[in-house]
Amino acid sequence: MEKSKKKKTHVPLRMNMLFFVVFVMFSMLILRLGYVQIVSGEDAKREIDRTEDVTVKTSVPRGLIYDRNFNPVVDNEPQKAITYTAPKQFDSEKTLETARTLAKIIHQDTDKITHRDMVDFWLLLNPEEANAKVSKEEIKKYKGKESELYKLQRERVTDEELGTLTDEDLEVLAIYREFTGGYALDPQFVKNKDVSLKEYAEVNEHLGILPGVDTTTDWERVYLYGDTLRSILGNVTPGLPVEKLDYYESRGYSRNDRVGKSYIELQYEDVLRGQKEKVKNVTKSGEVLETVPIHEGERGKDLVLTIDMDLQKAIDKILEEEILKTKGKSSTQLLDRAFVTMMDPYTGEILALSGKQYSYDEEEGKYTFKDFASGNFTTAYEPGSAVKGASVLTGYMSGVIGQGSQLKDEVIKLADTPAKKSWDYYKGARWLTDEQALIQSSNAYMFKLAMLMGGMTYTHPEQKLSINKYEVINDQRNYFSQFGLGVRTGLDLPGEQTGFKGDISAPDAAGKTLDFMIGQFDTFTPLQLAQYVSTIVNGGYRMQAHIVKEIRDPIDENGNFGPIVQEIKPKVLNRINASDSEIARVRRAFWGVFHSPSGTGTAFNAPDFRPYNAAGKTGTAEAFDQGKGVWNVSLVAYAPYENPEIAFSILVPSAYLKGGTQNNINIDIGTRVLKAYFDLKEKRAKQDTSEEENNEEENVEE
Structure with missing residues (x-):
């Protein structure tokens, strides 16, 4: 009886203790809720309602490019x-839902879409199946190394499983990927090409259910002259190149910014890129509520090229027609290219760069x-006698x-060396002056110049070539470099x-x-x-070549x-170490090449060309192409002789096979x-005169 009484009094005590603990806990909870609602209620509400302003930069259109006559290029x-x-x-579920809505x-x-994209997307759409691809032991093994675990999941997705992705799924994936x-x-940019008016309007109407999505105006580079000068104008990337990502991002670029990829677009990237527009993104709970402009951007600055696009087009057409015409002749199997560079000899401005x-x-x-x-400055060839003006100087x-x-122009027979001779050696030995040697394109004269530079005078056949080849070639290259060669x-x-640079190290390379x-x-x-020819034309000044004439603010x-x-002003790189009279003498010889009966360029003295009064030098060089002996042909010229306006070079590699039929495609x-x-030039002069007359008539009528 006593034992049972004790048992009854013990149980209520334990229950009372439990009730007391519960009472204390509820009291603490009530106190905490009271504190949050009464004391910190306003702070919590402000935190929930808090918005954040984040300033970002958006890209602007690139600067335009014009030719020297302000024609848009x-x-x-x-x-x-x-x-x-x-x-x-980032919330993958919300992002996926937005992508699905936009895909409709x-x-x-x-x-x-890549294979990797499809694998990742399948795993995202099928979380249960994805989890089943790894065992509990693997989950435990790779705890804290989620990337390794995910790698296993990716590797175990089968092609059959990827095949369950529908066309609609892939379209959602393409949007989700962006x-x-x-x-x-x-x-x-989610889509910036071929956006239809209907798509644009419907996206605008549904912006309320498309968080983060917006409509805007983008731009695409348009090359108005088609293929003309296309290899020089360059290209623009669709986004930052991966290999230069850090470089561009450190300079304020965004990943989807376009940048110049090659040539003019690349060289003048800092000028063409413009000043980005600054906008303020107002966010709440991490999501963008609205975008407010802060600073209006400015389109990139414009480039005015030195190129005359009408002249460029005309020369391009000439090259195509002459290559095709010459390809119809024999021995032209390897002829596949031709180049013309035309420039202002006094400024270095390139008027045409055709290849x-x-x-x-x-x-x-x-x-x-x-x-x-671009081959005019990225490819090099042996030009032959066109450089003999630099040789004489x-x-x-x-x-x-x-x-x-x-x-003396004669067949030169050196010991252990094949006979070296001029192209017209059959005329017999004769004494030539420096001027005559240029007009008649004497090889023997130039060979003897090289010997004299090495301290040797040719006197008799089988004479040994006793010169220091290293000293001579270094001197020759140093002098030629003064002309830009x-x-x-x-x-x-x-x-x-x-x-x-040819290899001079071989024992028998002195020749x-x-x-x-x-x-x-x-x-x-x-x-x-x-x-080189411009340097001779302008009195010995090597002018820096350039293709951009001006940089201007946008229209x-x-x-x-x-x-x-x-303004890109003319820049003198150096002056050759020759006197005015020496340079003038070479110029006079160049005139003789075209106008003397014994010159190699008399085609330029035909009746139709006499008014131009041109001067220059032709060239032919023996070379090798695809294991076959070929002849390169070249030409340097300028006009008019008295007051030159233009200087140009022509180079046609592999014009015809050695031993085959000669052609004069260069001429x-x-x-x-x-x-x-x-x-x-004449056509434009007539147009200017006609416009002036029309303006005068209009003024009289007024």
């Missing part, structure tokens, strides 16, 4: 675009012409000959090559120092040849060109190029 074509601005706090409104191409391709609060390559197009299934203007500058010096011209474009003087050892670019609302921000191109320039 590269423009921007506006395009309707749809963008997405990711919130600060727009059509999205799926071409960019949504997640950038940074938070940084607008990304055409004739090759088989796999897509079109036929031979077509491609623009290869090298003789003057080195002191081995003077004006009027005579050397074998060195960079200063061109304001990336990728310029200096040419290939190459002789070949150097006739343009058959080192290789030079067409641009270098144009700079105003009334269509007026903006003021000049920077054929040269005569037509010369005529094209002066015909265009």
